[in-house]
Structure formats: structure tokens, C-alpha cells
Amino acid sequence: MAKPRRWLEWAGAQARDWIAVPQATDDKYSRGVLGVRTGSTEYPGAAVLGVEAASRTGVGMLRYLGPRRVSALVLARRPEIVTADGRVQAWLLGSGMNAAARSRETTAKLEAALTQDLPTVIDAGALDLVGVGAGAKVITPHYRELAALLSRSGDTVTAAEIAGQPGEWAIRAAGQLGVTVLLKGSVTYLASPSGIRLTVSGATPWLATAGSGDVLAGILGALLATNAARIDADADALAAVAATAVVLHGAAAALASGGGPIVALDIAEAVPASIAALLA
Template sequence: MMIPAEWGDWAPAQARDWIAVPGAHDDKYSRGVLGLLTGSADYPGAAVLGVEAALHSGVGMVRYLGPQRAADFVLARRPETVTAIGRVQAWLLGSGMDAAARDAPTSASLASALAEGLPTVIDAGALDLIGAATGPVVITPHARELAGVLGRVGITVSAEQIAEAPGEWAVRAAESLAVTVLLKGSVTHVASPLGVRLTVARATPWLATAGTGDVLGGVLGALVATHSDRIRADAGALASLAATASLIHGLAAHRVSAGGPFTALDLAGTVSQVVRDLATGNPEL
């Protein structure tokens, strides 16, 4: 399906405006604190990848509050991660979780986070909780996940139908769910209920590997935490941040791939180079 004329391709020059470069008077709190409830006993690696990506994206602090097994892996990889309860400016929820297998403590923690009214990135195993959110939300599904989300609100569609017309379904989901939608694919479609329509076409087919979606969640969560005050004043900012995260993700993939395969952890480690080049206006991006 042809991308409608009203869709705008998101470019590095636009993304640059959403890279927050710290000043002399900034501290770790003013640079943004991201809270993560991600990972599970079965998929602890998702928590590691999200934390790793967030820390490479320019956030001031990552506060990981997920399951203990995942926390152990996170701390082993990134000891600067904070695992004590405290103030956050945005949430990343659901990566590496299975909604059907959530235990009561995890469900209670997710419900508490959603009730805080903070800007929130909802992924994977928390997509069934969109309706409980009290703050601005951006969701990051692939086609199969979006089909499930829409099915829960009475809209019957298959993953194949969404893949055939991703722009149309991203818009319909944004309008039906009243959230910003980042629909992952070879071309990423970002749609907001306020009418913003953005595409990001910087992906490489090598991105189709386990864990890269968790990296995207970490990048987006960090950007959202860094711009939490701006989102509170203008919920439409979520679409620009989602497109920026997707662009960073795609550019990092091209850089680490160099035409070949790579791991999700390698991808996360390359994010900081792309953020630096965006911030400094590197014309090679």
C-alpha cells in the first residue's frame, strides 16, 4: 500500500531537536529518571537490553524495579542502575513480560506505575493494560501485537492485514485507543490521536533478531524521561520522540551491522554514537 501523502518522513535534522544536551547546571535528575518494569524470570535479558539502551541514550538515571532475577542480571551488567524505589519522570513497561503469565506482585507494580499519570512507554507484555494508564502513552507493537490490542477493543484484524496497510492501522489504533502508536516494521509508522503522521525508513533487515525491540523500548523510554515536562505541556511531543527513537535505533543498526549480522547488545552499545552524531550535527547521518 502506498504511504498516504500526509505522512512525513522523519529525518536526522528533525530528530536533532529532540536530543537533550546537558548543560553545566544539569544533574542526574534534571537529565531525566526512567523507571523500568520490564523483564521476567523467563526473559530477564529483555530488562538488561532496555537498561543498556536507555543508559546509552542520554538519560540521567535508570531505576529498574522489575523481578529480582532480572535485577540481578541488570546489576551484573550495569552496576550504575538504581534498584531502589524512588522518583521517576517516565515509565517503560512490559518488555520481556508475558501478560498471560504475570504474577500478582508484577500486576500490582504495573497498575501502580500506570496510576501515577506519568508519560509511559508500553510494550509487549503490558499492552493489555493500556486502558489503565492515566498519563500520556506511547505503545510500541509489531503487527501481531497490534492485532491483539485492537481485538481487545472489538476491532477484528489480522497481523497480515496490518502488515499490508501499516499506516492505515497505526492511525486507526491511535484514534481508537487515544494513545500514540509506534508500529514497528521495515518502515516504522508513528501516529498520534492528535493527527501526527510520521514514518521512519532507516531500518535494515538485520534488525529482525531477538532483543532489538527491547533496545528500541529503552531508547524511547530514555527520550521520554528526558522530555517529561515537555510532554506534560504538549502530548503531541510523544510522536516526535517516538520517531526520533526509531531513527536512532535504525541508524545504530546500520552502523553496527556494516552489512552483516549483529546482536541486540551490540546494537544498544552503539546508540550513544548515534546520539552524539545527532547532537553535534554530523552531516554523515
């Protein structure tokens, strides 16, 4: 895709081109298989929310690989999820994890996924592993997480400074870290190392609720799996896919809200209707 010199607002008109609509010849494998390593005993709900959102975004199969108790909760909500390891087209890693409390075993499993060099969403408790592997990666930090990540790289910055110039810091992080950056906020900024600059705005303020980011990560993971071939052919496609996830997330929140309060699960449950409306 062309590399805009200025920020380009991404909306439904652009996003619909990145929704993979199944054909009569498709099966669950050709529709994309997403691998998920998220959640922890402390934050099991993040895994449930991410899996729920990914399942409703149109992925053909989802492999959840996490702690036994978390797997049980995921299966109780979504019995069609596969908990056996196997081939995947993309990964979702880190939601609901705490890097400081992560076990060596969990770290090794996250690193093993990253070294497969598949399109990968790196969220929350896996952000410190951004430098592992050479595949197409998109990170999904909020201001505080990006400040901590850049500070570890030797760039002293505060969350307040990033909030003051989010676009500039998204660009800087993409160049410094060599990954696509999805910087969450009232306006979401997306920047790639090659110079893609996209924004998504207009989301309902009701979207600022616990677990909303886990839902976004799930939507994004599913879109990476269903667009894996396009991303492999053109690394710049990753930014378009990430922006499309933000558009869907906002549309689902607006539909679920109807002008009133929502919780994260409401957003995930509204994703299929939002996709249908977008395609229509």
C-alpha cells in the same frame, strides 16, 4: 507541533531537536530519571537490553524495579543502575513479560506505575493495560501484537491485514485506544490520537534480530524521561520523541552492522556514537 494531514518522514534533521544535551548546571536528576518495570524469569534478557539501551541514550538515572534474579543480571551488566523505588519522570513497562503468565503482584505494580500519569512506554507484556491511567502513553507493538490488542477491543483483524495497511491501522489504533502508536516494521508508522502521522524508513534489514525491540523500548524510555517537560507542555511532542527513538535505533544498527550481522546488544552499544553523529 503542527499536525500534518499526510505522512511525514522523520529523519536526523528533525530528530536532533529532541536530543537533550546536558548543560553545566545539570545533575543526574535534572537530566531525567526513568523507571523501568520489564523482564521476567522467563525473559530476563529483555530487561538487560532495555536498561543497557536506556543508559546509553543519555538518561540521568535509571531505576530498575523487577524480579530479584533479573535485577541481579541488570546490575551485573550496569552497576550504576538504582534498584530502589523512588521518583521518576517517565516509565518503561512490559518488555520481556507475558500478559497471560503475569502474576497479580506484577500486574498491580504495572498499574500503579500507569496511574502516576507520567509519560510511559507500554511494550509487549503490558499492552493489555493500555487503558489504565490518563498520562501520555506510547505503545510499541508489531503487527501480531496490534492485531491481538485491537481484537480484545472488539475490532477483529489479523496480523496479515495490518501488514497490508500498516499506516491505516496505526491511525485507527491511535484513535480507538487514545494513545500514540509506534507500529514496528520495515517502515515504522507513528500515529497520535490528535492526528500526527510520522514514518521512519531506511533501517538496515540486519535490525530484524531477537531483542532489537527491547533496545528500541529502552531508547524510547530514556527519551521520554529527558523530554518529560516538553511532553507535559504539549502531548503531541510524544510522537516526535517516539519517531526520534526509531531514528536513533536505526542509526545505531547501521553503525554496529557496517553491512554485516548484528545482535541486539551491538545496537545498544552503538547508541552513544550515533547520538554524537546526529548532533554533529
